[in-house]
Amino acid sequence: MxxxxxxxxxxxxxxxxxxxxxxxxxxxxxxxxxxxxxxxxxxxxxxxxxxxxxxxxxxxxxxxxxxxxxxxxxxxxxxxxGQPLQHIEGTVDFRRVRLVSDGRALIPRPETEQLLDLVAAWRRARSAPVDALDIGVGSGAIAIALLDEGIAARVVGLDVSDDALDLARENARRASADGLGLRRCPPGIWSALETGEAFDLIISNPPYVTTPEWTDLDPVVRDHEPRVALDGGGDGLDVIRTVVSGAGTHLREGGALFLEIATSQAPAVLALLEAEAILTDCRVRVDLAGRPRFASARKGRSD
Ligand SMILES: C[S@@+](CC[C@H](N)C(=O)[O-])C[C@H]1O[C@@H](n2cnc3c(N)ncnc32)[C@H](O)[C@@H]1O
Missing domain, CATH: 1.10.8 (Helicase, Ruva Protein; domain 3)
Structure with a gap:
């Protein structure tokens, strides 16, 4: 042979x-x-x-x-x-959802998954899924997870960035998150809502890095993730101030506000929340490592 x-x-x-x-x-x-x-x-x-x-x-x-x-x-x-690993992979897992990840919006972070744990615990004390507002919806991570986990029945997602809204739309379609309504908002946020439009839950992972910190960020973050998703102004509190100032008006009685914040901002954010007479039970909450990374408040009675 x-x-x-x-x-x-x-x-x-x-x-x-x-x-x-x-x-x-x-x-x-x-x-x-x-x-x-x-x-x-x-x-x-x-x-x-x-x-x-x-x-x-x-x-x-x-x-x-x-x-x-x-x-x-x-x-x-x-x-x-120097491109982020998640952009090369093209997707990122957030809670139970797989999301497209690219330069149009912030890469969802594991810390933000812990914010959802706090919200899920709050929701368990209520009888029915809630109506939610997600300010700074980005890739849609929070909003889609709220729907996917049955925490919310309907979510309105706001963002100043058309690119982010584009990505959120794509992710919502892939996840069959039919309950998500997306709206572009101005930096002042609240005029994107109807007068009297109110929610049981307002949640936001806003840009909270200070402008000097943004300049010093690792280039893999600074050069590949949108500045508008990170830079919260001179003290990092620009968007947080706007969110806190209008949240009470757009929360239903018994509703709650949840925020992701930087550790260094905890006292300032608590003071902002406590200055809003309409908000009660204002609290700073810690992450799994014990760092103050979240804040919450309620409107009126608890449920
Ligand atoms: C830190 S990212 C969070 C994205 C997403 N929610 C997440 O947790 O992965 C902040 C988002 O807020 C948006 N944003 C920035 N300024 C805003 C403002 N004034 N009003 C509404 N959204 C804003 C950004 O475009 C960005 O998508």
Missing amino acids: IDPPPGGQGRRPVGPTRREIVRGVRRELELAGLESPRVEAERLVAAALAMSVSELGLSGGERVDPAAAADVARAVSRRLE
Whole structure:
């Protein structure tokens, strides 16, 4: 019997294995000084090969063809150029929802998932799903999670950014979040609502970084996430002040306001809330690490 010619039938695949590719990427990221090279290498390779990290782990011995290897190389170059991992992956998981993530809006953060824990606990004490207003809806993360978890039956999402509203619309469609209504608002926010329009829940993860802090942010954040999503003005409180000033008017009796804030802002935000006579039970709340990262208040009676 004559042996098959090189490249013909019976030729064994020669590319590197998935495991070898991950090892090589990890070395590149290590040399570039990235903080978590192993985790990032796995996530980048998995994203480029269009599979999950666990699928990648279970199939490490399989060979990677040249076209797929080129996709991995492109993903690694983007990361080494300083693009956020989540933009390269194209999606980010927030609570139970998978969201598209790109430069149109802030990448949803794990801290914000903890804000949803506080809201879910508040909601459990009530008899029915609530009507909610999400100020600074961004990618739609909070609003879509509220609907997905049955915390809210209807959410109005406001944002000053058309790009963010675009992304929120796309994410709502993908998540079949039919209860989300999106509106563009001016920086003063409240004129986007009808007179007398009121909600059981007002929630906001507003831009709260101070302008000097924004200048000093890690370039992966400063250069790739929208400034309007981060920069809250000289003391970081510009949008928080606007939210707090109108929340009482647009909350139903017994309704609640929940905010994500910076640790350093806790006393100032508490003072802003307490200065609104219509708001009661004003509180600063801590995250899982014990840092004051959230604030809440109620209007009138508790439920
Ligand atoms: C920190 S991001 C939060 C995005 C999203 N809610 C999340 O938690 O991932 C803040 C959002 O507020 C929007 N924003 C900034 N200034 C605003 C204002 N004055 N009124 C309403 N939205 C504003 C930004 O465009 C951005 O989408």
